[in-house]
Amino acid sequence: MAKLLFEIFNLIAIATVISIPFLNTKGRGILTLSMIAALTGISSVLALSVFVNGPAEFIYGGSWITGKIPIRIDYLSVWFMLIINFTFLTGAWYGFRYMKKYIAQTDNIALHVIAFLLVYTTLNDICMIQNGIVVLVVWEIMALSSFIVIIFEHYKKETLKAGINFLIQSHVCILFLTIAFMWVKIKTGSFDFAAITDFTTSQPVISGIGLFVFFFFGFAIKAGFVPFHTWLPLAHPAAPAHISGIMSGVIIKIGIYGILRVLMLIKTDMVTIGYFILFISVITGVYGVMLAIVQHNLKKLLAYHSIENIGIIGIGIGLGCLGLGYENQLLAVAGFGGALLHTLNHSLFKSLLFFGAGNVYLIKHNLTIEALGGLIKRIPHTAYLFLIGSLAICGLPPFNGFISEFFIYSGLFKGLSSDLFLFILAMLFSILGLVLIGGLALICFTKAFGIVFLGIPRENNKPQIQNSKFKIQNSELSTEANEHEDMVVEKARNVLPLYLIAAAIIFIGLFPFLLIQPLTKIIALYVPRMTPDVYSQIQDLLKNLTTIGWFSFGFVALSALIYFVRSYFVSRHKHSADATWGCGYTGETQKMQYTASSFIRTYRKLAELLLLIKKQKKDATGLYPGLIKRETHPGDWIETLLIDKPLIHFRKLLRRFRFLQNGNIQAYILYGFIFISLAVMLPVIIDKIAIIIKFLNHL
Amino acid sequence: MVSLVLIILTSLFFTGIVVRTKSIASGRKGPGIFQPMKDIIRLWKKGSVYSTTTSFIFQIAPSIYIASVLMAILMIPHGNHPGIISFEGDFVMFAYVLALGKFLMIISALDTGSSFEGMGASREALYSMLVEPAFFILIGSFALFTGQTSFHGIFSSLHYGSHISYMLGGLATFVFIFIAMIENSRMPVDDPKTHLELTMVHEVMILDNSGFDLGLIMYTTHLKFAMYGAIISNFFIGVLPLEISIPLFFAVQICFAVVVGIIESFIARFRLGHNPQFIFILTSVSLLIFFGVLLVLGKFI
CATH class of the missing domain: 1.20.5 (Single alpha-helices involved in coiled-coils or other helix-helix interfaces)
Structure with a gap:
């Protein structure tokens, strides 16, 4: 049954890819959307059947190069497949609408949808295939097709540049993975994933850790752990909105899948690995969100937030490994449980946020936060959905982000009762990291939501003062066209996928206990022999989650109750509308508003020591000061240090051999x-x- | 249940005591201790003006703000009596629920499109971010000390230890007083009575709120004070029976209010640029408590 579904799944995908060239553009879109729907259906049936009937396994003969190709679908694969399916379904749906404005670019769209289908299929296959070399080939197809979907707008120089950056880094990732798989092959003579276990049990501990480090570096590039994150903030703004959402939601998660898969197979010193992952993850989380705050581009901000969330997932994984290493099963459960749940949650709210940003782009053709404002009046649905996403990503109850962070927190606090000083310090460090991440995310998303959607439009804030008169006239002329655009963006069938995601977010926030059953099944893969003691503690955790669910319900109900009481009282008394109070100032208020840069200025002053922010300013001098200008360009010193500087030196070296390139x-x-x-x-x-x-x- | 009732009772007069202390310290007679509450009731009866710039967010934010604080209060125990909701790790929920209310207040300030309110929002966001680590480390230290991970567990097993636990309680009280001052935007960090909007934090955020909403926000501040006071009182109540613990609770609350009044009377507000440094002090004191606990437990290296 599983084998049949697996084959049908791949055959349909191949058939669709082949038939795309024979259709017109609209047909291509419809076919892609319907086929993604069909494929997600098949893949979800496969996944659910595994949840019901237990893991499936079957083996293809393969060739003399690959050896036997085992396909193993266990709970971990299934979890990731379901995440991929949901994100792709909503993403394809949203993308179908989003791409309408590019409908004239027929060839480009054909390539895009083919690559889109390939990314989807290969991501699913990577979760199932367990043969090193085949996975590498599939991985390569995935990387190349992701490259193609990212550079949809390849006629823009920046997009192409970001795309090539992605392509190169993906191949560095593949290089690491190839080395790791080759190492296993040389030592054990097999590409089967099971050989990794043989490798680690037969070889000394140090090579086991070495092997893990190779795997980790490879997967970390895909997932975006600091310092391998540099492709993310470039690729996300360059890609079309539905691709950014999918990329952040699932493509980078395949790196997390890889790490989790390898951890399941490797039997070595888990303590060292745990500390290693925990350390990198805390740095990743804090660094990601610190940089996210100072970004000027909405999508770039979201991209840095993906790095932050990868950090949170990593903290969970690290905690889980430490739990395995110290044989503290409860920690393993909390850690891996939190990581898995956060993977799901992040794929939900991040895709929602990216799709929301896409809607903003559709009506404003600009994603510079400083130039936006007051959009809640133009696209209210998107605004409230974006708000839900923001609250969820900050880990606030009653949304889903809180549940996964709570999992990790409870593990960390449980870990404090250990007797090992180093371990307690690690827990303290992680708690501090997680708290800081939470607080900084709050600043970041109050900025992102508050500036983009609230207040009054800021488009004339840009320093082009000379043109401002002309611009205002222009925008007045196009008000009608604007309204039409708003209507299209907000049409029910266009925002429905976003509502679907928001519903999932709220559902998980209110009914977290429903997810415990599948999660325990996955965690049991890491902790095979759960002691009854731990089992009862997991039951306690379940009870906690139930309480949290009720609590969230109570919170929503209480808020609603107070709001209704308040509305009743307000309506009984006189209430009127007037301009915002400006301390007596009644002139133009548009420029008086706080901007994104001023909102985070105090924070920037504090964080400047740790971040690389290039500032240019022209102060007012003389009696008749001219135009005053201030610019801040948030840089990334890890990128400068790790990529830009070595590249400059490398280029210097290569310049010596320029004579070889004589034309x-x-x-x-x-x-x-x-x-x-x-x-x-x-x-x-x-x-x-x-x-x-x-x-x-x-x- | 006990703590909910007690906290709501305290919230009725807490700020009144603060105001009264301040007036006595400055040589005035001052209003009665229920005056702030009367002001709020007056506000509840008033009409309101809404800015044309604002959206629905501005309307709902105060309601969610007070709901978040009320829900947080539900988790506070009273010595041996757990709060209405108590589970392992409830303090995480406590902090995050409060953060939700704050998030809404910040964006409602940005909703008005006023530069003053944006300024206040920016400061509030930064300060509350900086306070969080102090709270978590402090609770973490007590979790480490007692081996419990819920408010109720921590507070009910706190006093079985040696006299050291009282010392830790004292330090923790210090940190909590200042957390409460920062979270409520009071003196060393923010001056609610200042005449200049440029120097305010919380007050400037709510410039455009009026009538019922303003009353809700003001009352929430009182509730928050009483809530932090209840946490502080828990450091001293322990497992005492109710007939002793309830008077003790009020005594601690009144002491707390008097201390707040005295601090406000004799300390000038810091320069806004120095506030982050001050808040970092709290984090470092909490770290001291943490390592102190490790020393006491003999887990230090």
């Missing part, structure tokens, strides 16, 4: 010839050298 076609053919002959001759040359060495030894 002479004959010379290039010669190079090719030399390379091929070297490649062919290499074994022979090595043999000869070996003979010479042997000969020398005999002397």
Whole structure:
């Protein structure tokens, strides 16, 4: 049954990809949407059947290169498949509407939908296939097709640049994974994932950790752990909104899947690995959100937030590993449970936020936070959905983000009762990190939501004072067109996928206990023999979650009650509308508003020591000061240090060999010839050298 | 249940005591201790003006704000008597529910499109972010000390220890007083009585609120004070029976209010730029408490 579904799934995907060239643009869109729906259906049936009937496993013969290709679908795969399915379904639905304005670019769209389908299919396959080399091939297809979907607007220079950055970093990721799989293959002679377990049990502990580090680096690039995060803030703003949402929701999560999968297989010193992951994750989380606050581009801000959330997931994973290492099963449960749940939650609210940002882009054609404002009046549905996403991502109750953070918190606080000093310090460090992440996220999203959607429009805030008159006229002329655009963006069938996600967010926030059953099944993969004591403690956690659910209900009800009482009282008394109080100032208020930069100025002053913020300012001087200008460009010193600087040096080195690139076609053919002959001759040359060495030894 | 009733009772006169202390300290007779509550009731009976810039967020934020504080109060125990809701890790929920209320207040300030309110919102967001670590480390230290992870568990097993626990309670009281001062935007960090909007934090955020909403926000401040007072009183109540603990509760609350009044009378407001440093002090004191607990438990290296 599972095998049949797996084959049907892949065959349908291939058939759809092949048939796309034969359709017109509209047909392509409809086919993609319907096929994604069908495929998510099949894949979800497969996933649910595993949840009901237990893990499925079947083996294909493969070839002499790959060896046997086992397909194993266990609870972990299923969890990620369901996340991928939901995000892709809503993403494809949203994207179908979002892409309408690009409908003239027929060829571009054809390529886009093909790549989109491939990304979806390969992501699902990666969760199921358990053969190193096949996974690498599928992974490569996934990376290439993600590259294509990202550079949809490739005629923009920045998009292409970001895309190439993504492409290169994806291949560094694949390089690490290839080395890791090769290492296992050399030592055990098999590409099967099960060989990783053999490897770690047969080899010394240090190579086990080394192997994990290779895997971790590879997957961390995909997931966006600091310091491997640098592609994320570039790629997300460049991609179309539905792709950004999907990328942040699931493509980077495949890295998390990889780490979780490897952790399940590796049997080595979990304590070291746990501390390692925990440390990197706390740094990732805090650094991500610290940089997110100072961003000027809404999508870039969200991208840095993805890094932050990867950090939170990582804290969970690290805690889980420490739990395994110290044989504290409760910690393992809280850690892995929190990480898995946060993976789901993040995919929900982050895709919602990106789709919301996409709607903003559709009507304003601009994502610079400073230039936006007052959108809640134009696109109220999007605004409230964005608010739900913001509250959820800050981890506030009664939304889903709180549940997963609560899981991790309860693990961390339980961990404090340990006897090991180092471990307690690690817990303290993580609690501090998580608290800071929460507080900073609050600043960040009050800024993002408050400036973008509230107040009055700020478009004339930009320093083009000379043109402002013309611009105002222009915008007055287009008011009608604007209203039409708003209507389209807010049409029920366009915001429905967003409502679907929001419903899921609230559902998890109010009924968290429903997720315990599947989560315990996955966690049981890591903690195979749960002691009855731990089991009862998990039941306690379940009871806590039930209480939290009721509490959240109570909170919503109480808020509603107070609001109605208040509305009753307000309506009984005289109430009127007037301009915002300006301390007696009644002139133009648009420029008087607080901007995003001024909102975070106090924070920026504090954080400047840790962040790289390039500032340019022209102060007012003289009796008749001209235009005053201030610019801040948030930089990323990890990127500068780790990528930009080495690249500059590397380029300097390569410049020495510029003479080789002489533009002479004959010379290039010669190079090719030399390379091929070297490649062919290499074994022979090595043999000869070996003979010479042997000969020398005999002397 | 006990604590809910007690906290609501305290909230009726708490700020009155603060105001009275301040007036006595400055040589005036001052209003009665129920005057602030009467002011609020007066506000509840008034009409309101809403800015044309604002949206629904501005309307609902005060209601959610007070709901968040009320829900947080439900979790506060009274010595041996758990709060209405008590579960392991409830203090995480406590902090996050309060944060939700704050989030709504901040965006409702931004909703008015006023530069003053944006300024207040910006400061409020930063300060409340900086306070969080102090709270969590403090509770973490007590979790470590008692081996419990709920408000009720921590407070009911706090006093079985040696005299050291009283010392820790004292330090924690210090930190909590200042957390309460910051969260309520009182003196060393913010001056609610200042005449200049540029120097306010909380008051400037609610410039555009009027009538019933303003009353709700003011009352929420009182509730918050009483809530922090209840937490502080829990450091001293322990497992005492109700007939002793309830008078003790009020005694602690009144002491707390008097202390707040005295602090406000004799300390000038800090420069706004220095506030973060001050708030960091709280975090470091909490860290001291944490390591002190580790020392006491013999887990330090």
